[in-house]
Amino acid sequence: MNDGLTDAVRRFQWFYACHVKAPHELVEHSALSLTETRVLFAVMHAGTCTAANISRTLGLDTGYLSRMLTQFECAGLIERQPFSGDARRHQVSLTTDGETALAVVSTHVRDEVSAALDAMTPDERAQLLASMGCVQRLLAPAGDAQRVRLRGPRPGDFGWIVEREAHLAPGGMQSQRKWETRTATVVADYLTAPDPLRNGCWIAEQDGVSVGASLLIGMSAGSARLSALFVEPGVRRGGIARRLVKACVTFATESGYDRIVCAIDLNPAPIAPLLLHFGFEELSGQGEWEKRLKGPAAI
CATH class of the missing domain: 1.10.10.10 (Winged helix-like DNA-binding domain superfamily/Winged helix DNA-binding domain)
Incomplete structure (x- = not known):
């Protein structure tokens, strides 16, 4: 203790x-x-x-x-x-x-x-509400039912994504700063994309508190990258990461992409089992995984 x-x-x-x-x-x-x-x-x-x-x-x-x-x-x-x-x-x-x-x-x-x-000011009340939600989520018994929904991004969500990915990165301060720079670049690519309708972002909310996120960014006409994925500690067992990846796969399929790629070090927690579940295959020697959405290899 x-x-x-x-x-x-x-x-x-x-x-x-x-x-x-x-x-x-x-x-x-x-x-x-x-x-x-x-x-x-x-x-x-x-x-x-x-x-x-x-x-x-x-x-x-x-x-x-x-x-x-x-x-x-x-x-x-x-x-x-x-x-x-x-x-x-x-x-x-x-x-x-x-x-x-x-x-x-x-x-x-x-x-x-x-x-x-x-x-309190309105902003202070909103911050208090979010903070109380975090305390309740972290202290609630493991058996309590989790009410989770996925939504689109709102103002402030992208800054939160950068902050949380940096905070959750393994290693010391140097590693966290490196991860923060990487995620900030990903967010900038998302926000400045020439065709924003070909990109997707999902925020997972549990009882009104943001607990995870995923970003899918188009690389070319046929390829999209799962560029960010994280879930707050203590809620991974609720299947939230699986729902976030499923949202990316569904969106990419409906948007006409041929494939999705992502790096194995995308998330501080191991995600290989999750990628295998959705039919991703490891690209030997390249440190990346790929899921074909069209052709014989598509699942």
Whole structure:
């Protein structure tokens, strides 16, 4: 465990608690205890859930939680209905009284957050939103569902591509500067291409946060190059790189290219298995891979 990183996370938690109070830090506005407030908020956000869902989400002992839910039910804060197909399980949802019990706390939470956001400029709010998305993505449990979509580039995306490829490059500062120069040249070629409709760029977004990108640039009437491809650490297992390459292959095919080429060192992470999956073949001794889109070798 990195003690320095652990201390940094704890400092951030304390900073957040002091400046933008979370619901469980506003229990002075409610007759409920800290844990009771957390449980009711979990039910509220889920809409309808089971006790097992709440136990996993909050890390609570099932027996302790069961007794608490019984107390809530007796107080009229929640209702439990038999789960469809399994009478031993119950679906939990808030009653009107339960929603009222949380209303005061919710109002104070919104007021605290709104006060913090009102002091920011629109650009600062956008930066905050993106940063929170990154924190949520990196700290989320591995089993959480990933909502990923591919989109076209927006203003600022190309600068982000250069910055992220440089940051993710292996080696020290010299290697990163070399990679930054290479990616900046690639981006310049993309932006100054005589026929921009023959080039393609895709940004992968996960829950609204940019987590990867790919660039396809025409080299000639018949050839295109997969010139940039990266995915942020921690999300590669979600199949994002595969979707980015597939977008390039589909675009190149529809644009009438005969082939796609790319360098094996395109990405700091090994991509040979990914290229093989899409039918790329290694060009012996040239350090490049090629996929034929037309003719007998096309897949």
